[in-house]
Amino acid sequence: MNLSVKTFGFTPYEVELIKEQIRVTSNKTTGQWSFEGEGTDADLVLARVPCQGQHKVQVPLYGFPLPADRRQQDVVYLKSEWPLRIFGLLEIFRQAESVCTARTSLPASKPAESAELPATIQLAQQAARIKDGQSLSVEAADNRCYVRLFDGQRLVLSNLPIETLASRLVAANSLRFESVKHIDSQYRTVTPLKSLLWSMQLQQPVSANDIDNWNNKTHRLLAWPALGQYKTSSFMFRLCTLLTKQSTSIQNAARLANTSEDNVVRFLTACQLVGTPISSTESPARGLPDLAPKMTVNRPVTPPAEQQLSLLQSLRNKLRKALS
Amino acid sequence: MTPVHNKILFIGPMGAGKTTAIQTLSDDMAANTEVRNSNRDMYDKATTTVAMDYGAIQLDDEQLVHLYGIPGQKHFEAVWPVIAKGAIGAILLVNASQPDWQNDMLYFLNAFPQLVTSGSLVVAINRGSDQQQLQILELLSQQNLCLPVLLTDPRDRGQLVMTLEILIANLEIETLIHE
Numbered sequence: 001m002n003l004s005v006k007t008f009g010f011t012p013y014e015v016e017l018i019k020e021q022i023r024v025t026s027n028k029t030t031g032q033w034s035f036e037g038e039g040t041d042a043d044l045v046l047a048r049v050p051c052q053g054q055h056k057v058q059v060p061l062y063g064f065p066l067p068a069d070r071r072q073q074d075v076v077y078l079k080s081e082w083p084l085r086i087f088g089l090l091e092i093f094r095q096a097e098s099v100c101t102a103r104t105s106l107p108a109s110k111p112a113e114s115a116e117l118p119a120t121i122q123l124a125q126q127a128a129r130i131k132d133g134q135s136l137s138v139e140a141a142d143n144r145c146y147v148r149l150f151d152g153q154r155l156v157l158s159n160l161p162i163e164t165l166a167s168r169l170v171a172a173n174s175l176r177f178e179s180v181k182h183i184d185s186q187y188r189t190v191t192p193l194k195s196l197l198w199s200m201q202l203q204q205p206v207s208a209n210d211i212d213n214w215n216n217k218t219h220r221l222l223a224w225p226a227l228g229q230y231k232t233s234s235f236m237f238r239l240c241t242l243l244t245k246q247s248t249s250i251q252n253a254a255r256l257a258n259t260s261e262d263n264v265v266r267f268l269t270a271c272q273l274v275g276t277p278i279s280s281t282e283s284p285a286r287g288l289p290d291l292a293p294k295m296t297v298n299r300p301v302t303p304p305a306e307q308q309l310s311l312l313q314s315l316r317n318k319l320r321k322a323l324s
Numbered sequence: 325m326t327p328v329h330n331k332i333l334f335i336g337p338m339g340a341g342k343t344t345a346i347q348t349l350s351d352d353m354a355a356n357t358e359v360r361n362s363n364r365d366m367y368d369k370a371t372t373t374v375a376m377d378y379g380a381i382q383l384d385d386e387q388l389v390h391l392y393g394i395p396g397q398k399h400f401e402a403v404w405p406v407i408a409k410g411a412i413g414a415i416l417l418v419n420a421s422q423p424d425w426q427n428d429m430l431y432f433l434n435a436f437p438q439l440v441t442s443g444s445l446v447v448a449i450n451r452g453s454d455q456q457q458l459q460i461l462e463l464l465s466q467q468n469l470c471l472p473v474l475l476t477d478p479r480d481r482g483q484l485v486m487t488l489e490i491l492i493a494n495l496e497i498e499t500l501i502h503e
Contacts, residue, residue: 245497
């Protein structure tokens with residue numbers, strides 16, 4: 001049986017890695033799996049961001065389960081961990097093969113109605129579909145920008161500063177997308193798409209559904225996001241530090257990073273959108289602290305807590321003053 | 325009164341930009357021990373640090389944050405722990421335009437294990453690209469290390485301030501979770 005697999009929303013590096021893993025597993029599966037690049041129309045889709053499309057099986061590798069109302073009814077969702085390992089991939093192929101074999105004898109079902117997604121996710125999905133040299137026009141109210149895939153990187157061309165563009169796209173009720181052949185090169189800002197998605201996500205309203213996605217679990221960042229490419233603030237540095245040290249619930253993260261739960265959810269989703277790997281596990285118990293075992297390494301000399309925090313606050317104030 | 329340990333370290337190979345970074349951040353003229361570079365085969369620059377660099381950020385009448393830069397050449401390795409003693413964090417500067425810069429980075433990470441395992445270290449890539457930043461994140465992940473990586477110009481105070489802000493955040497979180 002010939003079967004196709006596509007990836008969706010991964011970085012070019014990750015796509016190469018997956019491609020190589022598929023090559024390694026090629027003679028160990030019953031079906032003949034062929035990798036067909038980025039997209040959502042294949043037998044199997046490995047998704048790094050939530051997506052919909054013509055596929056039979058999807059492996060959501062974005063760290064949280066998609067709520068039932070946003071799932072396509074005719075798609076089977078398989079669980080796996082990111083980063084993918086060879087044995088994990090073999091298991092995915094094995095299960096996907098049984099689904100596809102069973103489906104071949106069934107009549108095609110109606111495509112599910114597209115659920116309304118936040119502007120950031122809509123943009124991430126549409127931009128992930130463009131191919132090298134192609135451009136996508138994005139229109140929201142009277143604002144227009146373009147996304148272009150150039151040399152493996154998705155770039156946004158706009159006449160607005162990136163933060164302003166992000167607020168306008170988020171504020172718009174819906175975005176209109178159109179594939180275009182030619183775009184004018186006279187644009188004031190050319191920014192990586194990831195920077196725009198990051199900024200949009202941090203302004204995106206947080207719904208109860210979004211909180212549910214991250215609730216009752218602990219989360220850990222498996223790498224730091226590429227800071228410096230994104231708009232950052234002190235609470236994000238604290239969240240990065242905390243979440244790379246231990247797996248933590250959104251409530252505990254909010255308490256320790258001195259920010260709101262909404263900000264933690266926005267931050268985690270932004271990390272996902274830019275491809276920062278996150279590991280989420282079911283929370284074993286309620287209450288605080290839900291921290292993983294503390295690090296037992298020798299730590300640098302640490303003065304008493306109060307004194308230390310006051311020093312750090314003074315240093316932060318001084319640094320900000322120097323920059324203003 | 326308990327002494328406040330507020331020493332930040334600048335580490336990295338010769339030519340990474342440690343001296344420049346300390347000069348950029350210091351309130352007053354930073355002290356250095358630059359001499360003529362007699363090893364221009366290894367790195368072609370006129371001078372190099374032979375003892376250490378020192379600078380400071382004055383917070384108020386009593387509090388100073390001390391900035392120490394180690395001499396980057398490996399034959400000075402014996403003095404690195406002496407200079408590093410009591411440091412609350414470190415910035416590892418790497419010049420990505422140099423050959424073997426990735427191995428240089430790993431060498432310095434191995435030389436300061438205490439700062440690495442506590443997460444009190446920021447990797448600052450000088451003369452690097454976005455692609456090299458991603459390569460470093462991947463390389464660290466292969467070593468099972470999770471550290472912040474930034475593209476930094478040691479002449480740019482704003483970028484250096486961001487590295488210090490990350491160290492501050494790390495210390496705040498360390499202090500809170502070990503309270």
